[in-house]
Amino acid sequence: MADTKIVASEPLKKQTLEVYDQGITYNESAGFGMGELFNYSFDAIDAVLRSATEPVLSIQIGTTIHKLKIKNDNETHNAVITQIVAGARKTIVT
Numbered sequence: 001m002a003d004t005k006i007v008a009s010e011p012l013k014k015q016t017l018e019v020y021d022q023g024i025t026y027n028e029s030a031g032f033g034m035g036e037l038f039n040y041s042f043d044a045i046d047a048v049l050r051s052a053t054e055p056v057l058s059i060q061i062g063t064t065i066h067k068l069k070i071k072n073d074n075e076t077h078n079a080v081i082t083q084i085v086a087g088a089r090k091t092i093v094t
Contacts, residue, residue: 004080006057008069015068017057019083026059026066038066042087050081057081 005018016027029035047060058067070077
């Protein structure tokens with residue numbers, strides 16, 4: 001899997017979602033300060049939801065839900081989402 005990322009910026013808020021071979025890294029910063037950095041392996045991901053009405057991607061890990069804006073027509077964003085879903089599916093035990 002190639003390392004890819006989504007960067008979503010708003011005034012006073014920046015979010016980054018990066019995909020690696022073993023999982024994801026999510027970073028959210030507000031204002032000019034340092035943000036919170038979360039590292040998750042694919043087996044920790046409980047749900048991936050792409051909104052049908054808004055350009056938002058939600059990733060649930062336990063009771064925590066990380067949301068970030070995406071661009072539905074952006075190839076990189078679609079590749080990141082595909083990689084996350086594929087990585088999480090590999091960890092499903094039947």
